[in-house]
Amino acid sequence: xxxxxxxxxxxxxxTYAVLDxxxxxxxxxxxxxxxxxxxxxxxxxxxxxxxxxxxxKEINVxxxxxxxxxxxxxxxxxxxxxxxxxxxxxxxxxxxxxxRTCYLFSCSKNFEENLxxxxxxxxxxxxxxxxxxxxxxxxxxxxxxxxxxxxxxxxFNMLENMYEQHPVKIDIAGTEKSIAQIDAKLLYECYNTFYxxxxxxxxIAGNVKTREVLYKIKKSIKPCEKIEITRGEFKETKKVKSxxxxxxxxxxxxxxxxxxxxxxxxxxxxxxxxxxxxILLEILCGECxxxxxxxxxxxxxxxxxxxxxxVGNGYSCFxxxxxxxxxxxxxxxxxxxxxxLKKEGIEKELFEAVKRSAxxxxxxxxxxxESIVMGMVDCAINGGDLFQxxxxxxxxxxxxxxxxxxxxxxxxxxxxxxxxxx
Amino acid sequence: MSQTVVPLxxxxxxxxxxxxxxxxxxxxxxxxxxxxAENLAADALLPYLLTSCxxxxxxxxxxxxxxxxxxxxxxxCQASKRGDNLHLRISIVVxxxxxxxxxxxxxKKATNLLTSLIFNPSVKNGAxxxxxxxxxxxxxxxxxxxxxxxxxxxxxxxxxxxxFLPDPYGIFTYGTVEDVSRLDSKTLYSAWQRLLKSAYVRVxxxxxxxxxGLFETLKExxxxxxxxxxxxxxxTTPLKTRKEVKVVEERYNVTQGKLSMGFSSxxxxxxxxxFPLLLATDxxxxxxxxxxxxxxxxxxxxxYYCSASSVxxxxxxxxxxxxxxxxxxxxxxxxxxxxxAVQNGDFEEFALNAxxxxxxxxxxxxxxxxxxxxxxxxxxxxKEEILTPEAAIEAINNISKEEIMNAAKGxxxxxxxxxxxxxx
Numbered sequence: 001x002x003x004x005x006x007x008x009x010x011x012x013x014x015t016y017a018v019l020d021x022x023x024x025x026x027x028x029x030x031x032x033x034x035x036x037x038x039x040x041x042x043x044x045x046x047x048x049x050x051x052x053x054x055x056x057k058e059i060n061v062x063x064x065x066x067x068x069x070x071x072x073x074x075x076x077x078x079x080x081x082x083x084x085x086x087x088x089x090x091x092x093x094x095x096x097x098x099x100r101t102c103y104l105f106s107c108s109k110n111f112e113e114n115l116x117x118x119x120x121x122x123x124x125x126x127x128x129x130x131x132x133x134x135x136x137x138x139x140x141x142x143x144x145x146x147x148x149x150x151x152x153x154x155x156f157n158m159l160e161n162m163y164e165q166h167p168v169k170i171d172i173a174g175t176e177k178s179i180a181q182i183d184a185k186l187l188y189e190c191y192n193t194f195y196x197x198x199x200x201x202x203x204i205a206g207n208v209k210t211r212e213v214l215y216k217i218k219k220s221i222k223p224c225e226k227i228e229i230t231r232g233e234f235k236e237t238k239k240v241k242s243x244x245x246x247x248x249x250x251x252x253x254x255x256x257x258x259x260x261x262x263x264x265x266x267x268x269x270x271x272x273x274x275x276x277x278x279i280l281l282e283i284l285c286g287e288c289x290x291x292x293x294x295x296x297x298x299x300x301x302x303x304x305x306x307x308x309x310x311v312g313n314g315y316s317c318f319x320x321x322x323x324x325x326x327x328x329x330x331x332x333x334x335x336x337x338x339x340x341l342k343k344e345g346i347e348k349e350l351f352e353a354v355k356r357s358a359x360x361x362x363x364x365x366x367x368x369x370e371s372i373v374m375g376m377v378d379c380a381i382n383g384g385d386l387f388q389x390x391x392x393x394x395x396x397x398x399x400x401x402x403x404x405x406x407x408x409x410x411x412x413x414x415x416x417x418x419x420x421x422x
Numbered sequence: 423m424s425q426t427v428v429p430l431x432x433x434x435x436x437x438x439x440x441x442x443x444x445x446x447x448x449x450x451x452x453x454x455x456x457x458x459a460e461n462l463a464a465d466a467l468l469p470y471l472l473t474s475c476x477x478x479x480x481x482x483x484x485x486x487x488x489x490x491x492x493x494x495x496x497x498x499c500q501a502s503k504r505g506d507n508l509h510l511r512i513s514i515v516v517x518x519x520x521x522x523x524x525x526x527x528x529x530k531k532a533t534n535l536l537t538s539l540i541f542n543p544s545v546k547n548g549a550x551x552x553x554x555x556x557x558x559x560x561x562x563x564x565x566x567x568x569x570x571x572x573x574x575x576x577x578x579x580x581x582x583x584x585x586f587l588p589d590p591y592g593i594f595t596y597g598t599v600e601d602v603s604r605l606d607s608k609t610l611y612s613a614w615q616r617l618l619k620s621a622y623v624r625v626x627x628x629x630x631x632x633x634x635g636l637f638e639t640l641k642e643x644x645x646x647x648x649x650x651x652x653x654x655x656x657x658t659t660p661l662k663t664r665k666e667v668k669v670v671e672e673r674y675n676v677t678q679g680k681l682s683m684g685f686s687s688x689x690x691x692x693x694x695x696x697f698p699l700l701l702a703t704d705x706x707x708x709x710x711x712x713x714x715x716x717x718x719x720x721x722x723x724x725x726y727y728c729s730a731s732s733v734x735x736x737x738x739x740x741x742x743x744x745x746x747x748x749x750x751x752x753x754x755x756x757x758x759x760x761x762x763a764v765q766n767g768d769f770e771e772f773a774l775n776a777x778x779x780x781x782x783x784x785x786x787x788x789x790x791x792x793x794x795x796x797x798x799x800x801x802x803x804x805k806e807e808i809l810t811p812e813a814a815i816e817a818i819n820n821i822s823k824e825e826i827m828n829a830a831k832g833x834x835x836x837x838x839x840x841x842x843x844x845x846x
Contacts, residue, residue: 010521011445032443034786082710087772089779108786109779141678141726145744148677150571250675252567287486296482302561304568323564353490356523360493363517367444368791 001218008387011366014376015210016385019218022198022226026376027213028205028386030369034108036206037369038115040122041102043201043381044194046172047313048099050232053193058232061190062181063167064139064174067096069187071135072127073103081121090114098168099312100381101194106370111208112216119220125191127184140176150251150418154321158257158416161241165234168315196227203376205369234314238263238412245414248421255418256327258334259310260318262407269311271384271392275358276400277309277318282354283346283401284337284408285320291337300324300333318408327417338408346398355393362390425799425808428637431644433652436625437808438632439795445521447529447629448792449536449636450513452800453621454655457508457590463562463597464605464613469499469510471550471558471610477542478535488535493517495532497539501595504801505658505735508595510617511800512540515792518630533633541643543614549607550614563599573841577680578742581839584670585661585684591736618647622655626799628792655803660737661686663834671840678726680841681753683741685761688832690737692801693809694817698829701821703732703739704777706764706830711776713760713769714741724753735801739833747842754838765830767823774823781818785811 001020007013014028044066052058074081074094085092090107092114103122105114146152156171163169173179193199202217240261264273285291285307295301305322324330365371375386428436455465479485489495495516502509516532544551570576579594586592596602625640627633663686689699707714707730714728726744733739745753763769788794788811802808 030443034789080710086709086711086776086780089776089783091780091784106787108783108790145678145726148573250570252570253564288483288490290483293481293483296557299557299560302564304564323568350487353487356492357490357494359523360495360517360521363445363521364494364496364515367446 006385006387008390011363011387014205014386015214017214019197019221021221021224022196023217023221024201024380025214025217026201026203026379027208027210028372028376029208029210030206033207033369035106035369036108036111036204036208037104037106037373038118038202038204039102039104039373039377040118040202041100041200041377041380042194043099043199044101044190045097045099046170046174047167048194048231049167050234051193052230054228055230058230059189061186062174063170063178064172065182065186065190066101066194067173068135068139068179068182069190070094070096070101070103071139072131072187073122073125075126075131081117084117084121085114088113088117096172098172100377102377104373115213115216116220119217122195123222125188125195127187129184132182132184132187136179136182139173139179143171143173143176143179146171146173148249150249150255153247153249154255154257154416154418157245157247158259158319158414161245161414161416162259162261162317163236163315164239164241166236166315167234168312193227193229196224197221198226199229201377201380203373203380205372205376231313236263236314238409240412240414243414244417246417246419248419251418251420253323254325254327254420255321255323256330257319257321257416258327258331259414259416260408261412261414262316262318264316267314268382269316271388272396272400274309274311275389275392275396276404277311279351279354279358279396280401280404281307281309281318281320282357283350284341285334286354288350288353291333295330295333300326300330327415331413331415335410338405342402342405346401348398351398351401355396359390359393362393425810427808430623430625430637430640432649433621434623434625434640434644436637436640437627437799439626439628439799440630440632441628441789441792441795442630443790444629444792446515446517446792447627447631447633448513448515448796449533449633450511450626450796450800451536451540452624452626453510453617454504454507454653455510455616455621456653456657457503457506459588459590459593461613461616462508462590462593463601464609465508465510465616466501466596467558467562467602467605468610468613468617469501469512470562471554472539472543472614473497473499473512474558475544475554476539477544478538480544492528492532492535493522495528495535497536503591503595503736505656506591507653507655507657509801510621512536513796529629529631529633533636537636537639537643541618545611545614548611550610552607555605555607555610559602559605562596563602566594566596566599566602569594573674573676573680574742574744577682577839577841578740580670580672580841581682581684581740581837584668584839585738585837589659589661619649620651620653622653624655624800624803626796628795656692658690658735658737660690661836664836667835668837669840670838671842673842673844676841676843679745679747679750679843681743681745681750682839683754683757683835684837684839685739685741685833686836687732687737687739687829689829690734692735693804694814696734697814697818698821698825699732699734699832700781701777701818702764702826702830702833703730704781705769705773705826706730706761707741709776709780711773713763714757717760718753718756722756724749724756728753728757738836750840750842758835761830761833765827765833767827774826778818782815785815785818
């Protein structure tokens with residue numbers, strides 16, 4: 001086992017260990033806290049629809065299978081994991097996103113018992129034809145429910161038009177058609193590939209003792225052979241299918257999502273690329289920006305307006321969304337502001353304020369065990385350490401921001417709108 | 423962790439909640455004003471106006487830049503209904519001085535900023551600026567109209583309308599679009615005066631060090647104001663039971679129906695006496711061990727979700743569920759059957775213990791979050807000894823099965839609201 005302690009003079013320290021089977025473990029002791037937050041997760045999400053293991057032939061699996069697997073894993077032969085957690089008083093949950101599946105609990109009592117439950121059910125798959133059939137009904141309903149959800153639709157309509165190949169464009173839960181192809185055999189196939197310890201991580205923060213936690217984890221992880229996973233490549237260019245897409249749904253006001261597609265040099269964005277993107281969006285349309293002021297004063301946006309750097313394995317996109325009766329006007333104004341920034345550069349005072357605010361946000365994250373653990377999960381998937389953000393932030397210059405502005409290319413943008421109506 | 427209430431003026435109390443777990447300090451003002459159909463729209467909009475600009479920062483871009491340069495100090499506000507009152511919160515969270523890269527006292531700066539937003543807003547000749555009022559009115563109206571976008575919460579809002587009106591508790595927290603559209607820079611000024619003169623005010627500070635001089639400044643500020651008719655923050659008028667259940671049905675363009683059921687409760691108010699209702703609601707429709715989850719959702723597969731929550735201060739409970747339209751009546755019957763089981767004590771020891779554990783576990787977690795601590799102390803008003811989460815845990819553990827059954831027996835179906843899809 002490889003083990004090291006990573007320190008920051010103001011924010012404390014945590015332990016990072018890699019077990020012999022490849023499992024990554026992150027533990028941050030917070031003895032002054034009452035509670036603990038823990039995640040047992042795998043680098044496996046909705047985008048992992050094409051892969052091969054140990055150099056074997058590449059296979060394709062139905063969209064939505066990672067999410068389906070998450071649902072099924074909560075059930076084991078000897079009863080539902082939810083029920084077991086309920087008996088201890090812990091809060092338990094699970095989620096699947098584009099690039100990860102996480103099983104979590106938070107508690108202030110009975111930590112050891114809860115950790116046992118978590119370690120046990122995630123390692124005990126139990127799928128039969130009968131339970132798979134039942135789940136198809138339940139998830140089918142969940143997929144239909146999301147068809148009613150305007151914020152969900154506006155995002156996926158944008159992604160569907162932005163990406164030719166990349167499965168990030170498909171609803172995380174898949175489609176009713178795709179999940180109908182899932183069976184117990186396929187679930188075991190995916191489980192045995194992606195739930196191999198070498199592809200997994202355990203992240204814990206709170207009132208715990210690192211030594212005891214590591215001991216328990218080592219003892220409880222079932223022995224198995226390391227697996228080499230090769231993830232499928234999805235060829236994307238700057239080209240988008242269409243620059244505009246709209247759908248009618250029952251909404252009070254129009255919803256929009258404006259995305260700018262970017263092709264990075266490597267599949268995974270570096271820390272610096274992430275920070276620069278966040279700062280760029282703040283300067284372009286954050287609450288201190290001239291654009292935000294203009295759009296608010298003209299009555300074009302409200303408190304729902306926000307921006308996000310949307311990034312993962314093989315995709316990178318600058319996203320601006322909100323409610324507005326005039327989405328086309330917003331697009332126009334965003335374009336104008338991008339051109340202005342390219343020409344005139346960035347206001348020094350604004351740049352410094354945004355950087356300071358980003359620094360403060362990074363400090364604030366350490367106030368909550370949950371956000372510390374979410375940060376650990378990001379490190380497990382993308383590499384790096386918990387304090388790298390603060391260090392890297394200090395190095396960012398105005399020039400970095402200006403250079404990145406090139407990524408915001410009108411031709412690679414998609415505006416998605418949800419209109420009022422049937 | 424000990425807390426003492428410091429009187430800062432007539433109907434103004436401050437509390438320092440010392441806690442060494444956080445890298446931040448939180449300062450929060452809680453204001454309580456009577457809920458009234460006439461004033462609600464103005465009162466609820468006021469915190470948004472006050473946190474958008476001030477005399478020192480006449481526009482929101484300048485104010486936001488200031489907040490950013492204070493290392494992303496987070497200014498936030500909220501309006502909510504509590505008993506017979508409207509509860510307004512304005513707070514700021516800022517990282518502690520030791521993290522400041524330039525060695526300045528950012529906590530003090532942030533605290534001063536917050537105080538000046540409340541006492542020194544951008545007003546002239548008895549009015550706010552038209553431009554600021556117009557902007558905040560538009561955003562509020564869009565917030566009210568946007569309520570329909572999330573059908574799950576919309577179904578609950580509609581239920582409360584039908585359950586409570588003409589009690590102003592039934593109005594949406596931000597009022598109606600018509601009410602908001604009538605507001606002007608003078609009515610907002612009156613709302614600000616009302617806030618300063620007659621609201622009960624609670625000021626919470628959560629952090630490791632008390633911001634020096636804060637309470638003295640507040641004392642001076644409040645001493646300059648003639649304060650009268652102070653709102654009783656605990657006042658609440660419970661819902662009367664109905665002889666015949668009111669049923670309302672509406673149709674929208676949705677694929678999944680929503681069913682909300684409202685119950686009046688004989689238990690209401692605050693403190694330990696309402697804990698049996700908290701447990702009864704949780705065993706009935708809270709966690710995964712609850713009656714609604716295990717029976718109605720899992721075993722009978724009648725709902726996509728089905729859960730209960732109670733608002734103890736006002737004294738009522740709501741069951742929210744997502745359903746197939748055709749199942750509406752079956753769900754109502756099933757929910758009532760489960761409630762009567764709780765009333766008759768027909769629930770397992772396992773559920774009772776699990777519920778106590780879940781509630782006490784989450785009470786323990788209050789100490790891990792400054793926002794949660796602020797919410798807790800912002801709504802605990804006892805003059806003698808303020809109930810701590812720790813004391814609440816002990817009280818929860820001592821509640822008997824009989825007390826829970828009795829609280830459940832005080833729940834009576836009052837109103838049913840169905841949001842169904844368009845008929846084929």
